[in-house]
Amino acid sequence: MPEYNTLDDLEDGQRVLVRLDLNSPVEDGEVQDNNRFDRYSETVAALADADHKVVLMAHQGRPGRDDFVSLQQHADILAEHVGKPVEFVADTFGEDAIAAIESLEAGEILLLENTRMTDDELPEKDPEEHADSEFVKTLAPHFDAYVNDAYSAAHRAHASTVGFPLVLPAYAGLVMEREYEYNTSVANKEFDGPVTMVCGGNKSEDVISVVNNLGGKVDNFLLGGLPGELFRRAQGYPVGHDLEGMDLLDGQWDETKDTLEDLVENRLDEFGLPVDFAYEGDDGDRAEIALEDIEEKEDAYLDIGHDTIEDYLPYIEESDAVFVKGAVGVFEDERFADGTVELISAIAESDCFSVIGGGDTARTLDLYDIDEDEFDHVSIAGGAYLNALTGKELVAVEVLKANA
Ligand SMILES: Nc1ncnc2c1ncn2[C@@H]1O[C@H](COP(=O)(O)OP(=O)(O)OP(=O)(O)O)[C@@H](O)[C@H]1O
Ligand SMILES: O=C(O)[C@H](O)COP(=O)(O)O
Numbered sequence: 184m185p186e187y188n189t190l191d192d193l194e195d196g197q198r199v200l201v202r203l204d205l206n207s208p209v210e211d212g213e214v215q216d217n218n219r220f221d222r223y224s225e226t227v228a229a230l231a232d233a234d235h236k237v238v239l240m241a242h243q244g245r246p247g248r249d250d251f252v253s254l255q256q257h258a259d260i261l262a263e264h265v266g267k268p269v270e271f272v273a274d275t276f277g278e279d280a281i282a283a284i285e286s287l288e289a290g291e292i293l294l295l296e297n298t299r300m301t302d303d304e305l306p307e308k309d310p311e312e313h314a315d316s317e318f319v320k321t322l323a324p325h326f327d328a329y330v331n332d333a334y335s336a337a338h339r340a341h342a343s344t345v346g347f348p349l350v351l352p353a354y355a356g357l358v359m360e361r362e363y364e365y366n367t368s369v370a371n372k373e374f375d376g377p378v379t380m381v382c383g384g385n386k387s388e389d390v391i392s393v394v395n396n397l398g399g400k401v402d403n404f405l406l407g408g409l410p411g412e413l414f415r416r417a418q419g420y421p422v423g424h425d426l427e428g429m430d431l432l433d434g435q436w437d438e439t440k441d442t443l444e445d446l447v448e449n450r451l452d453e454f455g456l457p458v459d460f461a462y463e464g465d466d467g468d469r470a471e472i473a474l475e476d477i478e479e480k481e482d483a484y485l486d487i488g489h490d491t492i493e494d495y496l497p498y499i500e501e502s503d504a505v506f507v508k509g510a511v512g513v514f515e516d517e518r519f520a521d522g523t524v525e526l527i528s529a530i531a532e533s534d535c536f537s538v539i540g541g542g543d544t545a546r547t548l549d550l551y552d553i554d555e556d557e558f559d560h561v562s563i564a565g566g567a568y569l570n571a572l573t574g575k576e577l578v579a580v581e582v583l584k585a586n587a
Contacts, residue, residue, distance in 0.1 A: 185360065187355045187584050187587045188354040188587050189355050190226075190356065190357060192354060195235070196234045198238075198287075198327045199235040199238065199329075199330055200238050200240065200347060201227070201331075202239075202240050202241070202330070202332065202336075202344060203226075203227075203240070203241045203332050203356075204223075204333035204334070204335045205219055205220065205242075205243065205261070206243055206244070209244065209249065209252055213256070218545065218549065221264055223264075224266075225357055226332050227292060228265050228266070228267070231265070231267060231290050231292055235290070236289060236290075237287075237291070237293070238284055238295065239292065239293065240295050240343050241254060241257065241297070242341075242343070243257065244297075245299065246299060251299065254294055254295075254296055254297050258271035262292075268292065269292045270283065270293045270294065271294045271296075275296045275304075276295075276301065276318050276321045298341070298342070298343045301342075304341050304343060307340045309340070310349050310582050311349065313340070313345055313349075314349035316346060319347055322347075327351070328351055329352070331353065331354075331356060332358045334359045334363060334366075334567055334580075335542070335567050336567070337577040337578070337580050338577050344578070344582075345579050345582045349586070352586070353586040355583055359580075359583075362560075362563070362564060362567070365559060366562055366564070366568050366571035367571045367574075369400055369401065369506050370397070370571070370573075374503040374504045377498075378403075378503065378506075379404075379405060379499060379505045379506075380393065380404050380506045381508070382405070383407040383409075384409065384509025384541075384543070385408060385431060387410045387435045388438070388439065389569055390404075390406065390410040390509070391439060392569065393572055395573075396574055398453070403454075403498045404453055404454050404455065406455060407491070407510075407523075408509055408511050409423070409435065411511065412457070413443055414443055414454065415456055415457060417443035417446070421477055421478065421480050424480045426483050458473065458474050458488070458490050459473045459474055459489070459490045460472055460485075460486070461488050462482035462485060463483075468518065469519065485512055485513045485516070486512030486513065488522075492521065499535070500529065502533070503535055505537050506540075506572070507538070507539045507540060508540060508572060510522075510544045510547060511523050523544070527539065531553055531557035536559050537557075537559050538559060538560045539560070539562065540561070540562030540565075541568040542565035543565070545561050545563060548561060
């Protein structure tokens with residue numbers, strides 16, 4: 184029984200305001216199609232098919248950054264995925280927006296302008312304060328219901344995520360429902376056999392947070408990416424140093440050194456750590472070096488090596504549940520994708536319960552043609568996925584629950 188209202192509780196034929204998370208990569212001003220559009224098209228189509236007047240809100244980028252652009256292109260991309268027109272109005276809650284909302288017929292879809300283009304959306308505030316903003320007070324009377332499907336923005340207390348559910352009957356959308364159920368499963372579900380988590384990426388803080396919060400739930404943490412190097416550095420190996428002109432590892436080392444040293448001293452039996460690394464050889468090809476042969480760091484290590492992959496595979500094969508947080512190498516470059524692709528493929532082949540995240544890592548499936556259906560869940564969230572894994576509440580989900 185869900186702890187919040189879902190689309191099953193929503194009567195047909197209403198005026199529905201829907202919060203999506205269409206935040207996407209923008210390259211040279213062009214919004215890049217990605218799996219968020221595909222996922223959201225299901226919710227949007229379901230609402231349109233139920234004869235609702237469907238008005239969508241979403242954000243793109245952050246003010247001051249290059250990716251802070253209009254949602255005009257998002258409307259066109261979404262329309263392709265939904266298979267129906269998606270109107271766009273370049274206004275958030277002014278006269279043009281209201282006119283466009285009021286002229287909508289049952290089953291039609293309208294996307295409003297980037298929510299972060301109104302000052303009322305940011306910064307983080309209490310739901311009550313957001314509910315009292317002009318943005319919420321102006322738009323809400325034009326609707327019968329609010330649907331939040333923006334799971335990946337559910338850790339943000341913004342007007343569009345926490346203000347509207349205080350003044351309108353609120354429902355979780357299809358993406359929200361599925362993400363919430365699966366991403367909290369490592370914290371809330373019981374598994375009969377071993378539970379393994381593959382942790383990589385480029386943020387050691389994220390991995391420390393996962394390791395500290397899930398010690399009792401996860402039996403094996405298989406480490407790669409930057410955290411893999413820094414855990415080895417904490418044991419005294421000369422890895423995890425920045426090369427000239429880079430600033431990824433040494434800064435993180437300064438911030439996390441004490442915690443990492445404590446973890447490798449006291450909880451070593453929970454960790455799988457790299458025994459070899461891949462780097463770019465003189466000819467530009469992938470080269471590998473064993474940890475024990477590294478005398479002094481001379482190269483940037485961009486993937487776990489094949490001996491490490493072989494060490495890790497049995498853990499995956501023997502687990503009842505496997506979760507992924509972060510890629511174990513720079514998978515965007517084919518030369519350094521072996522670790523990530525081989526581990527994720529092994530999860531796909533196993534019949535264990537499996538969840539793949541976060542935002543960057545899920546792209547591996549698209550890039551290397553790995554079928555999403557092989558996993559129980561592939562998350563499209565980054566920060567919200569991390570919060571859910573580590574048992575932290577998501578403010579927008581809590582507001583939905585309070586409104587149920
Ligand atoms: N050894 C490495 N050196 C540098 N970058 C690495 C290394 N291993 C993995 N990465 C990079 O880490 C990135 C993914 O890291 P991140 O921690 O952001 O994971 P994520 O959870 O998938 O994403 P997000 O939290 O942004 O949603 C990838 O883009 C990958 O290229
Ligand atoms: O893409 C995301 O992870 C979400 O949309 C959150 O974006 P934000 O970190 O800019 O709030």
